[in-house]
Amino acid sequence: MTYKELARTLPSWVFAIGMLGASLYAQAVEITITCGPSGSDVEFCLKHAQAWAAKTGNTIKNFSPPNSPTEKLALYRQLFAAKSSDIDVVQIDTVWPGLLKDHLADLKPYSQGVESQHFPAIIANNSVNGKLLGMPWYTDAGLLYYRTDLLKKYGLRVPQTWEELTQTALKVQTGERAKGDTDFHGFVFQAKAYEGLTCNAIEWVGGQGGGTVVNADGEITIRNAQAAKALNLAASWIGSISPAGVLNYEEEEARGVFQNANALFMRNWPYAWALMQKNDSLVKGKVGVAKLPGNPSAAALGGWQLGVSKYSKHPAIAADLVMYMTSAAVQKTRAIHGSYNPTLPALYKDKEVLEANEFMGALADVFANSVARPTTATGLKYPQVSQSFWNAAHEVMSKRTTGEEAVTKLESRLKQIRRKHW
Template sequence: MYAFLRVNGVAVEPHHPPIRPEPPWTRRRVVTAAATALGGLAATPALTACGGDESGRSVAGGGGSRRELTFACAAFTGGAAGMQSFADRYNATQTRYRVTVRNLPPPSSSTECHQQLTQLLAREDGTVDVFAQDVVWIAELAAAGWVHPLDSDVSAALRRSFFPGLVEACTYRDRLVALPWYVDAGGLYYRTDLMRALGRKPPTDWYELADLAAEMEHRRVPMGYLWQAKQAEILLCDLVEFIASNRGHIIDPSGAVRVDSPACVEAVQFMRDLVYRYKVSPSEVFSWDEEPSRRPFTAGRVGMMRHWSYVYGVSQNPDQSKVVGKVDVAPLPSFPGGTSSSCLGGYQLGVAAGSRNKEGAMDFLHWLAGTEAQLAFALDFGNAPSRASVYGEKKLAEGQPAMVKLKEAFGNGVPRPVTPHYSRVSLALQSAVSRALVHGDVRATLRSARRDLEAIV
């Protein structure tokens, strides 16, 4: 649901002033950012020895005082002692700063996490320096004026090291307002044993998928293809993938609402047809989100399934899966003339506009987005790196093979509509698309949805 701030106990929508201009560069900021972008996870002795007159909290340690930074982050599980143990890797690399993690609710409690983060950022009192945000919150937080723009702090070369779809999702009104951290995206899971038995390969076309799913269902398994269409955020994720793979847009780059375009109508009609025309997906998908759709697949009752990256690990766990060693993942199909498209998920990094120590915040931000830190985060926490080069690391292939298999899906990632009103856009689309899938009359329903979205954005 759409999150509101509370002022004197009264719920109010956050204001949306323009993004604030960034402060002028100092010579030391230039040197620090350049050294970090060129490959240093650990600061060089010359840099760590630098003094400074910047404002910020200080803490004793390391032979002198270190300025204290606060990192507000969802409570990810993993590592020896959670996110603080991960931040301590940074603390051990230099003597200028020390990071303390402020744990927010876990990603599974997204609404509560969003509410707490917006309340912290709205104070603008230096409580938070660096923060992690769900990819769909980026435009809202930027429009509220709560983030420090990163254009001058992030080189073009560094931007190119990330998956393009993530950089797009981190951009608002042509300004880079977040830095990619980790990524998730939808992929096509399939039974390798069934593919071999039928002499088929993973489908690259949606209509080919419907044909193959029918063949699997007829000869081998009760259900040919599963996906998620519960009236919830997951429905928007699946919707984005179908529409983008047909070269369509819900909201196009100019900001115009296009949800009732021919490409979108065809995509939503195909979603409905998977259940009622091709009969390869059960009607239960209209009430299923991630886990209800995953369980039949790992129980061995499904031929193919659209899902997130975590499912590969579950499918190879004998305590949770009856198809161990019989599962692989491929990019999602597309419509004729389109390209495979995967909805982007994950949390991305930002610097708070209210930080009293933006130089230190940028140093930590670059470290978090660096190659070694991303590899360690992937191995300890199971979150996929946003830098393409990390997928060539031998340690990643050994410790998280599913991530390597999904690299192409991450590269095909597309963001959900980028708008500061995303929460309301999502709710309106969930209602309209759910109605179209269950009751039909897709064209008229999407035409009505366009009018609703235009009133919002």
């Protein structure tokens, strides 16, 4: 039967979809996706990308970028500047849509309105000048992990303030070391000079009532007594309740220490929960998750999106992969087996998701009170703003300056970056 004959026997919309599928998958192609360099992220990403490939007849290639978001962004910018077609599907951090807006394809022609099912705030974050530059893949907020057995052993509660965390961590660390565990620490987190430190430091400052680095109106607000106090308190942890090596920790270094039963508290993202439950985890069954300390608690908002490079040779097929990877079915599986936070509100009421991640039912409150990094207010200058902030925090924790001196110097630096307008 010819296509013309087939068209006369089928409803027009059925025939149109069939024609689209035939043209889309008429010739198999290789799609390159940035799943990551290693670890569970690659495992859970490639699993679903390859499932899509099996359904469509295409093939998948993993592009391994640096693990650090800062270095990953720098690499993307180099590739985009060269208009390279090496990457088709790109992982995009929450703070990047505005920075990469000239290099990402508009996904609206391919989404068929499904973006309305995701958290509106994330879709708004991913939209620039009316174009949808990324589909939400998973969302994040900073969390406090703690050893339930040790808090019970010492008769202590989950800390409500950063000062209480400091005192609790020191008490338990002293007790455990006295019993021979000399490698035990009270608190591990991300203190390397990179974007992760910006997230941590925003949480300390916000949790001490110090506001944000730059407010929604673009005003520089970091120079205040509470912000200085927050940085000074963090500096007091180094060499006390936190190892000196934490100054070079990213997420995985902190997780390694905590998962090997060498810390009481850990600040990390939700992804770490599933890894704590594996059989090789020394803290399996001994971990609790709570909102971060602070008055108010101020968790940094994070998360990742999937976008299509403008320079892809196969944008429609790449977009099809993006829509598959960000679908409700895939997000549900990733939530159950990898504790990745869905970007679809409906999945937070899903019984299987909640059974696998008991803490997810309470995350609505965490997301409602999360603190966004000042990307919207600072625009293309955000990378300079963030780098200046994390460098200031790192200098304080390295005991090269004080919190008071750091926020004063940071304010001056941010004024130089801003000049007249962001």
